[in-house]
Amino acid sequence: MALAALLLCVPAFACLALAMERHQQTLFDAPLSAAATRALRGFGWCGLLVALWLAVSAKGWALGLVWYSGCTSLAAGIVYGLLIMCARRFPAG
Template sequence: MMLVFALMLCVPAFACLAMAMERHQETLFGALLSAAASRVLRCAGWSALFVALWLAVAGKGWALGLVWYSGCTSLGAGIVYGLLIVFAKRMSAR
């Protein structure tokens, strides 16, 4: 069960990291966020990734946990990247 939580944490973690980038802020919000808001998003994203790592290692041990974590981060980043592409295409179509 902890492994599923690790996977579920990776998607919002990468979403926070993406929203902390100026390029994605302009795409998503139409304006830049404050430096403090970007810092909070960046800290939240990295914290969630560390918690996901802890959950994966606690669930499977260091050997398989790191492999599982690598898969979770790849899948989470891919999902966020795909959603950013879809959102940018929809915003440019308007």
């Protein structure tokens, strides 16, 4: 279950990144609708909360919070790297 927390953090951070207008402009050349942005933000936060619950239920509060912190750091780094790669591969304009 702790590994599931890591696998859930990546799409959650991807949703949060896509909820930002800057990344929408980079990837889609136009901002998404307000409803789509709110939905992405909601899915992202819900995914992070479920990942926290999975990590804590699998490893307990002490080690689960440490595991969750590592999962979120790794997932954020993966999403950030993917955003950089997409921006370089598909430049706007």
